[in-house]
Amino acid sequence: MIDSEILSDNWYVLRKITYEYSKKDGTKLTQSREAYDRGNGATILLSNKEQKTVILTRQFRLPTFVNGNETGMLIEACAGLLDKNNAEDCIRRETEEETGYKITDVRKIFEAYISPGSVTEIVYFFIAEYSKEMKVGDGGR
CATH class of the missing domain: 3.90.79.10 (Nucleoside Triphosphate Pyrophosphohydrolase)
Known part of the structure; x- marks a missing residue:
């Protein structure tokens, strides 16, 4: 995980998470997704x-x-x-x-x-x- 930002903390918590992961070929990807907790x-x-x-x-x-x-x-x-x-x-x-x-x-x-x-x-x-x-x-x- 690179970063986590709270977008909403109203009823439950919605976060925008930026993360990095390695593919099978070794290349690294950085992506951002939202996760509802x-x-x-x-x-x-x-x-x-x-x-x-x-x-x-x-x-x-x-x-x-x-x-x-x-x-x-x-x-x-x-x-x-x-x-x-x-x-x-x-x-x-x-x-x-x-x-x-x-x-x-x-x-x-x-x-x-x-x-x-x-x-x-x-x-x-x-x-x-x-x-x-x-x-x-x-x-x-």
Whole structure:
């Protein structure tokens, strides 16, 4: 990295980064790119094998509205930003806030960069089973 300039620190951080890298033939290239840093996140698919159901949430997402989704609403798996917590603690908190279920056995299945060409975020993917006995609130934060 040669230079990093903050272009926006409004909702999340947008940086213009100038860097140098070596190609296979040994020549060096200097490039500038923008990277959006919103922190890392976690998501979970909640399932009930007995009922053959899953729990999803419905939320407004401005970028989808800007890109032609007339309502901006998406149906998606429960998710949230880590906010400096570990991924499992985050997804347990988000699950209870968004769905009202206090889950017990959470299993991480993988992690991935979602849009590595422009966003720094790593998302940790989890699965867990739920049952009606785990319902402790309304959810829907």
